[in-house]
Amino acid sequence: xxxxxxLRSFLELDITPDGDGVQATRRSNLRRLRVFSLVFLLVxxxxxIWNFTRAPEYRxxxxxxxxxxxxxxxxxxxxxxxxxxxxDLLTQVQVLTSRPLLDKVAHALADNGRPLAAGDPAAxxxxxxxxxxxxxxxxxxxxxxxxxxxxxxxxxxxxxxQYKDEMKAxxxxxxxxxxxxxxxxxxxxxxxxxDRRSRLDTFRAKNGVVSPERDENEAVAKMKGLSTxxxxxxxxxxxxxxxxxxxxxxxxxxxxxxxxxxxAALAGMETRLSQLREEYRELERTYTPSFLSMDPRxxxxxxxxxxxxxxxxxxxxxxxxxALASAQEDVASARATAERLQAQINTQRGSIQNFxxxxxQVKALEDDLAQIEKAGREALERLARMEASxxxxxxxxxxxxxxxVPQSPFRPDYLRDGLIVLGLAFGLGLLAIxxxxxxxxxxxxxxxxNTTVIIPQPWGMPGGVLPGGVQPGMxxxxxxxxxxxxxxxAAAGLLPAAAAASLRELRQDELAALLAAAPGEARSAVAVxxxxxxxxxxxxxxxxxxxxxxxxLNVSGAAARSVPAPAWLLRELSVGGRAADAPLLQGAxxxxxxxxxxxxxxxxxxxDGGLVNAASITPEALRHTCTAWLVRQxxxxxxxxxxxxxxxxxxxxxxxxLAPAGPKKSAAExxxxxxxxxxxxx
Numbered sequence: 187x188x189x190x191x192x193l194r195s196f197l198e199l200d201i202t203p204d205g206d207g208v209q210a211t212r213r214s215n216l217r218r219l220r221v222f223s224l225v226f227l228l229v230x231x232x233x234x235i236w237n238f239t240r241a242p243e244y245r246x247x248x249x250x251x252x253x254x255x256x257x258x259x260x261x262x263x264x265x266x267x268x269x270x271x272x273x274d275l276l277t278q279v280q281v282l283t284s285r286p287l288l289d290k291v292a293h294a295l296a297d298n299g300r301p302l303a304a305g306d307p308a309a310x311x312x313x314x315x316x317x318x319x320x321x322x323x324x325x326x327x328x329x330x331x332x333x334x335x336x337x338x339x340x341x342x343x344x345x346x347x348q349y350k351d352e353m354k355a356x357x358x359x360x361x362x363x364x365x366x367x368x369x370x371x372x373x374x375x376x377x378x379x380x381d382r383r384s385r386l387d388t389f390r391a392k393n394g395v396v397s398p399e400r401d402e403n404e405a406v407a408k409m410k411g412l413s414t415x416x417x418x419x420x421x422x423x424x425x426x427x428x429x430x431x432x433x434x435x436x437x438x439x440x441x442x443x444x445x446x447x448x449x450a451a452l453a454g455m456e457t458r459l460s461q462l463r464e465e466y467r468e469l470e471r472t473y474t475p476s477f478l479s480m481d482p483r484x485x486x487x488x489x490x491x492x493x494x495x496x497x498x499x500x501x502x503x504x505x506x507x508x509a510l511a512s513a514q515e516d517v518a519s520a521r522a523t524a525e526r527l528q529a530q531i532n533t534q535r536g537s538i539q540n541f542x543x544x545x546x547q548v549k550a551l552e553d554d555l556a557q558i559e560k561a562g563r564e565a566l567e568r569l570a571r572m573e574a575s576x577x578x579x580x581x582x583x584x585x586x587x588x589x590x591v592p593q594s595p596f597r598p599d600y601l602r603d604g605l606i607v608l609g610l611a612f613g614l615g616l617l618a619i620x621x622x623x624x625x626x627x628x629x630x631x632x633x634x635x636n637t638t639v640i641i642p643q644p645w646g647m648p649g650g651v652l653p654g655g656v657q658p659g660m661x662x663x664x665x666x667x668x669x670x671x672x673x674x675x676a677a678a679g680l681l682p683a684a685a686a687a688s689l690r691e692l693r694q695d696e697l698a699a700l701l702a703a704a705p706g707e708a709r710s711a712v713a714v715x716x717x718x719x720x721x722x723x724x725x726x727x728x729x730x731x732x733x734x735x736x737x738x739l740n741v742s743g744a745a746a747r748s749v750p751a752p753a754w755l756l757r758e759l760s761v762g763g764r765a766a767d768a769p770l771l772q773g774a775x776x777x778x779x780x781x782x783x784x785x786x787x788x789x790x791x792x793x794d795g796g797l798v799n800a801a802s803i804t805p806e807a808l809r810h811t812c813t814a815w816l817v818r819q820x821x822x823x824x825x826x827x828x829x830x831x832x833x834x835x836x837x838x839x840x841x842x843x844l845a846p847a848g849p850k851k852s853a854a855e856x857x858x859x860x861x862x863x864x865x866x867x868x
Contacts, residue, residue, distance in 0.1 A: 221622050226615040233607030242595035246338035248328045249320075249586040250346060252278050274581070275319050279326060282317045282349060290348045291341065300340050311341065325586060335592045342589035350583055368569040375562035382555040389551060416531060419524040426517040433513050437506050451501060459494045462487055689810040690802045696795075697811070697862040700788075700803070703795035708787035711771055711779070713755045714739070715788075715808040716863060718816075718830030721781045724805075727770035732759055739770075745831035752863045812860070817841045819856040820848065829858060 254274040281287065285308040292307030302310050316329040328345065330338040466487045469478055478484040692700070697716065704712045714724045723741050731740040734756050738748040759770055769778045784805060792800035813830050817823075823841070826833055833841065 217622070217626075218619050221618050222615040225618040226611045229611035229614050230607060233611060234604060237598070237600055237603045237607055240598050241333050243331055243333055243597050244335040244338055244592040244594075245596035246330045246335065246342055246589045246592050247587070248342040248346060248589035249325055250328070251323075251325050251584040251586050253324060253582045253584070275324055275326070278353075279317050279319055281352075282326070282328070282345065283312060283315060285312075287345070287348060287352055288312060288315075290352070291345050294344050294348060295337075295340060298340070298344075300337055314338075314341065315345065328589070330589070331596060339589045339591045346583075346585060346588075353581065353583060365569070365572055368565065368572055372562065372565040372569050375558060375565050379555065379558045379562050382551065382558050386551040386555055389547065413531065416524060416527040419520060419527050423517065423520040423524050426513065426520045430510075430513040430517050433509055437510070455494060455498045455501060459491065459498060462491045462494060466491065689804075690799070690807045691814050692797075692803065692807065692811045694860065694862050696797055697860065699795035699797060700791050701862065704787065704791035707771065707773060707779075708791055710755060710758050711784050711787055712791060712808065713752070713863060714771065715784075715805050716812050716860060717749045717751060718809055718812040719749070720809060720831070721784055721805045723831075724771060724784065725769070725779060725781065728766065729764045729768045729770055730766040732756065732770060734760055745827065747828050747831070749829060750858055752859055755863070813837075813841065814844055815860050816856070816858065817844045818846065820846050820851045821856055822850040822852060825853045829853065 252275055288308040288311040291311060292302055295301065314330050314332050316331070318327050318329075319325070320327055328342050330341050332338055466484065469481070469484050469487070473481065473484070701709055701712055711724065714727070715721075717739065719727075719739075719741060723743055723745070726742060727739065731742065733740060733748070736748070737751060737753065737756060739751050741747050741749055764776075768776075771779050771784075773779050773783060788803060788805060788808075789800065792803040797803060809830065813826065813833070816826065816829060821829075823833075823838060823845075
């Protein structure tokens with residue numbers, strides 16, 4: 187708070203508007219100009235000094251084209267189909283900035299009479315050199331940035347030369363090492379393939395797996411034959427059972443024997459029976475029954491027919507039994523054959539399962555052998571290519587653009603950075619104005635229509651008292667004032683507490699001029715009003731209310747309280763042997779004062795002190811100045827009653843705008859007396 191108060195005092199932030207506001211506006215504009223100029227210069231000058239005192243840096247560039255060799259040995263972990271060319275290019279970018287290579291460059295520069303600064307030369311070169319691949323090409327761009335342009339050109343060209351030598355040496359050793367690794371890999375794969383084949387042959391011979399094809403092995407072929415035979419036998423069982431069922435159905439339906447296929451003898455006998463019956467019917471058509479009964483031929487035909495029917499019946503029964511027995515025998519035979527085959531299959535199934543497990547193992551060994559043999563063939567092919575084209579595996583580095591000595595600085599851009607500093611200073615200046623004005627807000631003035639009141643009485647002319655105790659004789663002759671609606675009482679500043687926002691708050695220099703221009707009893711009256719007393723409370727003070735020992739004035743009335751008073755005021759008020767009930771404030775000759783006397787004294791002192799808009803300086807304005815002083819120091823509003831009386835709700839809403847942010851203080855933590863009241867010099 188002390189820092190903010192000092193800043194406000196330095197920038198003249200506690201401006202009290204004058205009557206027409208012209209002086210306040212000028213002071214406000216001057217304050218803004220001071221704030222803007224101060225911040226603008228504080229930012230601009232150091233910024234420009236920093237900008238133009240920076241050492242320039244230069245940049246040299248060079249470009250090289252890297253071409254990877256063909257059939258270069260790749261790591262076994264490299265993914266198939268990877269962009270090996272781009273990977274080689276990025277690898278060389280890392281090699282160009284490696285410490286071993288940069289150490290060689292530093293030694294070469296030192297040998298050529300261009301040593302680097304003391305310290306770690308590799309670290310210096312790493313901070314100076316930048317390497318970036320040009321996207322989509324095999325070109326690498328090298329950059330060197332530093333304050334010495336001649337050194338930058340030498341650094342890049344030396345780096346390229348050293349890299350060429352290092353690349354030849356490293357890739358030559360890598361080629362020899364690659365051939366050795368390729369030969370060792372091919373030999374190891376060949377030995378592994380021989381071992382795998384030997385294990386496979388041994389396992390086949392031990393477990394009877396003679397062929398890599400499953401169906402060509404004995405166990406599988408036997409199982410397959412049994413399965414086929416079982417299928418045929420099952421089919422025969424079904425056929426025999428169907429024939430047996432059909433035979434039984436024909437016998438039950440009486441259709442057995444009607445076909446020669448059933449029994450040839452029975453069919454012949456039925457044919458002869460049919461012929462005999464036809465002959466007898468012919469005789470019946472020719473002869474009468476009586477004749478036929480006596481005819482020997484007819485009797486012979488009847489006898490032969492009866493005998494033949496008996497024979498047919500006997501033959502039919504015998505044939506049915508024979509056919510049924512044959513069909514049942516066929517069914518039993520087919521079932522026995524199927525059961526026998528099924529038993530053989532069940533017996534063979536265990537051996538087939540064991541064979542299947544061994545066959546799976548054989549296939550796994552064969553797959554393993556195939557992989558080893560394939561890897562061995564690839565290793566041999568790779569070794570053959572490497573041995574046939576060893577020179578083609580060596581990468582090449584072509585110089586596209588050599589480094590030259592830069593002629594103009596690369597950075598900083600003094601003009602651009604200077605404009606940035608200028609804009610930043612301008613913006614911070616405007617921000618400072620806004621920040622200062624944020625702490626210098628004045629209470630909003632109530633817009634009111636002014637009324638011109640003309641007081642015709644001359645100075646000192648007796649007359650009636652205006653409302654609030656203001657006498658017309660207190661104004662100069664023919665004084666013209668702009669008054670708000672409310673009359674002369676409002677013009678004199680004697681407004682009720684609700685209109686405290688329209689009262690004038692005096693500065694400390696104005697109070698000092700007012701005290702200096704007030705003679706004798708007027709000076710004491712002004713000081714008492716500056717202690718926060720109203721006109722009525724000041725006139726009600728008695729000699730007994732003065733406590734010189736405690737240094738206070740005891741105020742009576744509705745807002746009774748003890749107010750601290752400066753020592754010089756106590757000395758002036760205690761002069762003379764006056765009675766205890768005598769008024770403390772007296773005029774010339776000991777006469778008691780009234781409200782108009784105090785207003786007159788105050789107006790005279792204001793005019794004599796040369797204060798601007800002296801008519802607005804009223805007892806209420808002095809009390810308002812005291813209250814504002816206490817509130818601006820952060821006094822708790824609950825402690826105002828003990829110093830200036832208890833304010834009403836409207837007063838609190840007005841003074842709340844004057845209080846600073848943060849925790850409030852008690853009366854013991856602030857200075858209740860304004861600086862103008864301290865010491866004898868007041």
